[in-house]
Amino acid sequence: MPSAADLITSLTATVPDFPKPGILFRDLTPVFANGEALRVVTDALVEPFRGEVDAVAGVEARGFVLAAAAAYALGVGMLIIRKPGKLPRPHLSQSYDLEYGSATLELQPDDLPPASRVLVLDDLLATGGTLSAAIDLVQRANWTVAGVSVVLELEGLGGRAVLAGHTVRSLVTL
Ligand SMILES: O=P(O)(O)OC[C@H]1O[C@H](OP(=O)(O)OP(=O)(O)O)[C@H](O)[C@@H]1O
Numbered sequence: 001m002p003s004a005a006d007l008i009t010s011l012t013a014t015v016p017d018f019p020k021p022g023i024l025f026r027d028l029t030p031v032f033a034n035g036e037a038l039r040v041v042t043d044a045l046v047e048p049f050r051g052e053v054d055a056v057a058g059v060e061a062r063g064f065v066l067a068a069a070a071a072y073a074l075g076v077g078m079l080i081i082r083k084p085g086k087l088p089r090p091h092l093s094q095s096y097d098l099e100y101g102s103a104t105l106e107l108q109p110d111d112l113p114p115a116s117r118v119l120v121l122d123d124l125l126a127t128g129g130t131l132s133a134a135i136d137l138v139q140r141a142n143w144t145v146a147g148v149s150v151v152l153e154l155e156g157l158g159g160r161a162v163l164a165g166h167t168v169r170s171l172v173t174l
């Protein structure tokens with residue numbers, strides 16, 4: 001059976017100059033589209049955290065795909081960390097910078113009891129801005145960050161250092 005790393009490396013598409021000139025975009029949608037890869041990658045993302053989390057948080061949009069699969073695999077619930085203007089009930093907001101712009105994420109803190117242990121998932125770690133904002137939201141909701149798990153880490157952009165103090169699992173580093 002191919003490993004998660006083999007499947008990620010062979011299926012990830014690399015697109016130059018998207019969404020802006022100079023950005024080498026790593027597109028993981030072919031990994032999501034492959035049934036074996038989605039299962040093997042999801043299992044690898046959650047494996048160290050089994051039995052240690054109460055919920056999985058996914059960052060819109062590609063993080064939703066992984067977080068839903070991961071929550072099902074772990075038998076826990078899923079939290080959605082959304083782009084602005086989508087959440088109908090009281091929510092926290094956090095702005096951040098990323099490789100190709102700036103953005104805001106939002107979270108509804110009353111979706112889960114205080115002190116819940118949350119695994120934060122996304123497809124990719126680049127500058128760390130997105131996951132840093134997601135972690136801030138989880139902590140501001142009075143939950144505990146059990147860890148962070150991503151499929152792909154772009155090492156040159158320094159995201160791991162930005163997330164210092166947290167357990168960060170990445171399945172492939174480029
Ligand atoms: O570490 P960073 O520099 O913050 O970059 C990583 C983020 O960038 C991409 O999301 P994007 O904002 O493009 O949104 P999408 O998932 O909706 O495509 C990716 O899915 C991560 O969430």
Ligand SMILES: Nc1ncnc2[nH]cnc12
Pocket residue numbers: 023024025026027098099100124126127154
């Ligand atoms: N190079 C990249 N490819 C895909 N998603 C990204 N998010 C931030 N940088 C990215």
